[in-house]
Amino acid sequence: MNVSGVWRGAGALLALSVLMTSCVQRREVGLERVRKAGELRWGADAQGGEPYAMEDPDVPGRMRGFEVELADALARELGVRARFVQNDWSSLIPSLERGSFDVALNGIEITPARSGRILFTRPYFIFQLRLMARRDDDTVTGLASLRGRRVGTLANSQAWDLLQREGIHAVPYEGVEEPYIDLEQGRVDAVLMDDLIAQRYGQPRAVLRVVGDVGEGYYAIAVRPGDEDLRAALDVALGHIARSGELRQIFARWNIDSAAQQRMVEWSDAQTREVLAQTQTPHLGWAQWVMFLQAALVTLVVSVLAMALAVPLGVGLALARLFGPRWLGRLASVYVELFRGTPVLLQLYVLYYGLAGVLRLDALSAAVLGLGLNYAAYEAEVYRAGVLAVPRGQMEAALALGMSTPLALRRVVFPQAFRVALPSATNDFIALLKDSSLVSVISVVELTKRMTITAVDVRGWLLPGALCAALYLAMSYPLALLARRLEARLERG
C-alpha cells in the first residue's frame, strides 16, 4: 500500500465509523421502549465482584449483589423485569451510549466528565474515597505525601480524577483486587478506591493499613441522553424505595449500611441538580497529545524489547527441536505448544499476579517478559520451518567440502533459512506491536489504554481512536517497508 492508499483506507474507516454512530442514534424513546420490552436491561461487570454484582457461586448463571437487588426493586417499580447484561466496567458508558442496555448500574460515580456526557438519576449510595498504604511504609500520611508517587485506582473513576488533580501518578487498573496485590508487592505506593472496595479487597490484607478517607462521592444510575422520561421514572422509583426503607434494608443485607445512607432517604431533587451542575467541557488538548505520544513510546519500547527476547529464545527453541538431543527437543515442543496454545492474556496474568509471591517484577518487565516468552514460541516455529525449507543438498554440499555440521549450518543453511523466515518474522513483529495492547491488564499504560482513558475523558471515541490507529500505523508501516527492502536485497541470491 502506498501513502495515498493509506489515506484512502483511513477515509473509508472514518466514513464507516460515522455511519455506525448515526445508526445508533435512531432508536425509540426510553420508558416506552422498556415497558414494551417488558424488561429493564441493566449493564454491569460481574468481575467487579462483591458487594456490587457478581455471579452466584452456588447457582452458576445467577447474579447476586446489592445492585442486583436494587435493579430488581426498580424494575418492579416500573412494572417490568430486570435483565442483567455483562459488560466490561471500563466501557460501560460507551456501551450504554451505543444501546447495549437501557441503564448502567454498577458503582458508577458521578464525575464532572461523565455528567457532561450522559444523564444521571439521583444518587443511590454515598461512598468514601479510602486511601490505603503498606503497614511498613509510614511515609504515606495523606494525598499530599504522595505527590509524584504511584497510586493505583480504577481508570476514569472519581479517585482517578482526584489523583490527577493532586499531581499524583495514577496507575490505572481494570479489576478491584489487582491494585491491592500490587500494593502488597510494592509496585505502587498506595491505593485510592471506594470504601466498599477497600473493605472487601484491601482491608483484609494484613500488611496493608488504612491511611484515611480523603473524599466522598455518589453512585448513581447512568441513562442515555434522550431517555429523560426513563430517568424521571427511575428517580421516582428510587425515591419510593428509599422512603419505604427497602433501600437501606438491601444495604443492611450486604453489610454496607451506615447512618450516612439516611441522606439517600431524605434526598431532594434540588440536591440532584446541585450535584449534576458540576460538568466539565472536556477537549483533546496538548497535554493529551503528549500523553498519546508517550503511550506510543511505551508500546514501541515494550514491543522492541519483547521481540529482542523472542528472537534469540526462538532460535534456541528451534535449534533444540531440529538438532538437540531427543529430551531437549521434546522439552522445546512442550514449551512451544504451551505458550502457543494458551492466551497471552492468561500468561501475563499468571506472570504478574499469579507468580507475584515468587517473582517480583515491575509491570514493564513483566510485560516485556510475558510477550517475549509468548512470541518466542511463534518465532521458534517460523525459524524451524525456515531451516526445513532449505534443500538437503545444500547441507550435503557443505559437508562434502569438509565443513563441520555447525559450520555448515552457520554459513550455508541459516542464511538461507533467514531469507525464508523473514516475511513471517516481520508479520509476527507487527502482530506483536498490536498485541502489546494486552499489557494494559497489568497496569501498563500503552497506546490502546491511553486511547480508552482519553476517549472516556473527552466523551468521544472517534478522534482518539483515529489518532491511536494513526500512531500504530506510523510504527508498523516503516517496519513493513524496512522488511520489504531487506527481502528485495536477499531476493537476488
Add this chain to the structure above:
Amino acid sequence: MIEVKDLCKRYDGRAVLDGINASFAPGEVVALVGPSGGGKSTLLRCLNGLEPFDSGSIRVGDDVLEPGALRARGTQVSNIRRRVGFVFQQWHLFAHRTALGNITEAPRYVRGLDAKAAMALGRALLEKVGLSHREGAYPSELSGGEQQRVAIARALAMEPEALLLDEPTSALDPERVGELVELLSRLRDDGLALVTVTHEMRFARELCSRMLVLHGGRILEEGTPAQVLERPRHERTRAFLGLERVVRQEAPGGLEPGTTAVATVFPAATARE
C-alpha cells in the same frame, strides 16, 4: 591414492556394496558404470564420507576411514572429505552466494585462509574453469553447464587429491559434454585422481583410462574402456552393453559424442540410485 578394501554396506537387509576392492591413482580417470541399483553412486558417496558403511576400509594417503556411524568418525570423515572433492549431479551450489562466494566459502572457513587469499584463489579457479566473467552471478542466474563448472571449481578450492563426479553429463546439453571432457582432461593432467559415475559410454571411452562395471554391489569386470566395451568377459556385461549397441544401431548416423541416448533405453538410468 585412494584404496578401497572389502567395502560392504547393507541397506534394509540388502547388500548395496558387497566386498568392493579398488584403487584410484593420481592422473587416472576411472568410470563407474553398470545398471541402476548396482552400487555405483553409493560407492562414490562412501569415498567422500557422505555415506557410512558396515565393514572394510577406505584409505586416502595416510587417512583411513573405518566402518560405523559418520558421527562417531568425525575427524576421519572430515580429513577424507578435505582430500576428496565431490561434484553432485545437481551441483547443489549455495543459493545465497555468488559464483565466487561459492568457491571461497570452504577455503576461508575450512582451510582458514584470509579473505584476500580466498578471493585470489577463487578468481584463479574461476579462470581455470573459464568463468571469470561470471564471478558476481548467483546460481539462479547461471546455466546448468556454468553451475557445474562452479561446482568443480568449488571442490578444487580445497586442493583435493581426488575428484568424484556423479553423472556429470546427465544434466548437460550434448554440445557441452566436449567442453567438460576437455576440462576434466586438464585436471587429470594436473595429477588429480578422477572417479566418475556415468551412463554415457561415449563419454567414458573418450575420457577414462579404466572402467569398473558394478552389478549387485560387486565389481563384475574391470579394464580399459576398449577392453570392456569391445571384448566384455562377463555375460552380464555383455547384456548391459548389448542394450547400448541396440541404441547405437537404432540411432541414425551413430552416436555423436555426448548424446544421452542410453537414457531412453534405461529410463531409470538418470534417476539417483
